[in-house]
Amino acid sequence: MLKHSLLRYAVEKWRDAWKISEFLMTVEGLKKALTHLHYHVRLVAIATCASAAVNRPQEESIFFKSTFKLPPELQPLLLAALHDPERTIQMAAALCQYAIGRPSAHARDILRDILWQGESNSWAAAQCLAIEGEASQAVIERLLSQHFASSTMLDKQQAANLLVSISRKTTLVRSLLAEELNSANSSTRVLAFNKVLSTYTNNSIQALGKLAMGSVIHDELDKGPFSWRVEALVLMGQLKIMTAKLLPTFLRCLKDDFVVVRKQACLTAASLQIKDETILNQLIELTQNDPSCEVKEVAINTLRRIGCLTPSLQENLLWVLHHEEEPRVRIAVCQALKSLDVKGPELQNVLQEHIEELMKSNGYSLEGDKSMVHRITDQVRVLYLSMLDVMVDANFTVRAASHTQSFEVNLGAFGPTNL
Structure with a gap:
């Protein structure tokens, strides 16, 4: 029929x-x-x-x-x-x-x-x-030409249905479709690809289009210069494409020699929202060991957006918060801790250590002010999650007085600059 x-x-x-x-x-x-x-x-x-x-x-x-x-x-x-x-x-x-x-x-x-x-x-x-x-090349090319050139939606659907039927017999359809989609710039290709998918009402047709585009992206990630790799990563994120064939080349981009490629790979991972253990582990590795603070920040933000909290991720974020010197990276960690709803004594201890270091750096003796320290400790225990907001964008003032002196501690002072 x-x-x-x-x-x-x-x-x-x-x-x-x-x-x-x-x-x-x-x-x-x-x-x-x-x-x-x-x-x-x-x-x-x-x-x-x-x-x-x-x-x-x-x-x-x-x-x-x-x-x-x-x-x-x-x-x-x-x-x-x-x-x-x-x-x-x-x-x-x-x-x-x-x-x-x-x-x-x-x-x-x-x-x-x-x-x-x-x-x-x-x-x-x-x-x-x-x-x-x-299923000859000439027939496939003529169908593709009609699909892209025709202004009639019924023509596009007819061509799409016939291409899917032929694709069950040969991979030539996918290869030629990939060439058709592989235009000069990423914006043109995204528009062309979305134009294809907009006429594809059948899941198998959409899968065919994504496989074709995936082939183009794989070749650019695998063999292209760094600018091509960045462009291909942008396409991956915009078109939501990830295949088993693409995964190894994508992981290599997270270790690329160029900072711009590593950053874009992180952004693409955030767009794809894939909770693959290998990808998550590589992102965690970047947050600690990447030489670029920009990459560290983007990797942390990506982990926050993916939203998959694991014991290793929590441990890593606390480690970065404790040891990282770059303020922008610590800000990203605070935002991630709050977004991921991290709780527990480990976070409380880290925050308390920062408070004690701040007091020492301002010349206050912890030994002579036990009551004040206890008050601050109690405050941290109750409000340590709220302090994440304080550390990012607010000033929280704690006033305490001893029998010999009074002083004011502006917790905003141990924000990104002093933590």
């Missing part, structure tokens, strides 16, 4: 392109028209036979008691039309042979010859050949 509807669309679109109206003709009238002196009369007769074939009911019902059958006396005339001196008549006759379900080698050769000759003829030829299972 699907094959019949595909054929009907091909024939009717071709007839509309040639502006051939429907005519009610008897068998005798068709016989005379098929041998008429003027080629346009012959063309109308052949189109009438083809249209009758594709518009016949497929099953008998209470509404349709019989199906269309080509009168035997017309078949020799239609076969003879394959040798007509007019090229257009040959093409119409070949199309008609497909419509009536009797494609021949001669009809196939005619359609192959006109694949790139004329818009309507070549489009009809590509459809007929694809419907019968032809």
Whole structure:
């Protein structure tokens, strides 16, 4: 039934392109028209036979008691039309042979010859050949051309359905689609790719498009210069593509020699939201050991956005908070700790250590002010999560007084600069 509807669309679109109206003709009238002196009369007769074939009911019902059958006396005339001196008549006759379900080698050769000759003829030829299972490069390229060039949504869907059918037999569809999508810049490719997917209502068609684009991205990550790798990573994030083949090349980007590539790989991981253990471990490694503070910050923010809190991640964040000297990195850690809802005595101890270090650096004796220290400790125990906000963007003032002196500690002072 699907094959019949595909054929009907091909024939009717071709007839509309040639502006051939429907005519009610008897068998005798068709016989005379098929041998008429003027080629346009012959063309109308052949189109009438083809249209009758594709518009016949497929099953008998209470509404349709019989199906269309080509009168035997017309078949020799239609076969003879394959040798007509007019090229257009040959093409119409070949199309008609497909419509009536009797494609021949001669009809196939005619359609192959006109694949790139004329818009309507070549489009009809590509459809007929694809419907019968032809998987040649010429057919695939013509279908892709129609898909990208046509302004008609039905044409795009017809081409997409035929491409999916062919792709079950050959990987050539994916390769040629990848070439079509591999345009000069990332924005053009994203628009083209989204244009493809917007017409694909079938999951298998969407998968085909993503596989094709994945092949392009893999090649650029694997063999391209650093600017190509950055562009490919941007595409991965925008199009939400990650395959088993792409994963190893993506992981290599997290260890790339260029800072800009490592940063973009982190941003792409955040966009993809993939909680793969290998990716998470590599991001954790970056937060501690990457020589670039920018990469450390982006890696921490990526882990925060992915939102997968593990014991190793929590331990690493606390380690970075305790040992990292760069303020922007510590700010990112504080934001991650709050977003990931990290709790426990380990975090409390880290915060308390920073408070004690701050007091010492300002010349206050912890030994002589036990009551004050206890008060601060109690405050930390109750409000340590709130202090994460304080450390990022607020000032929290604790006032305490001893029997000999009073002082003010501005906890905002041990924010990003002093922690």
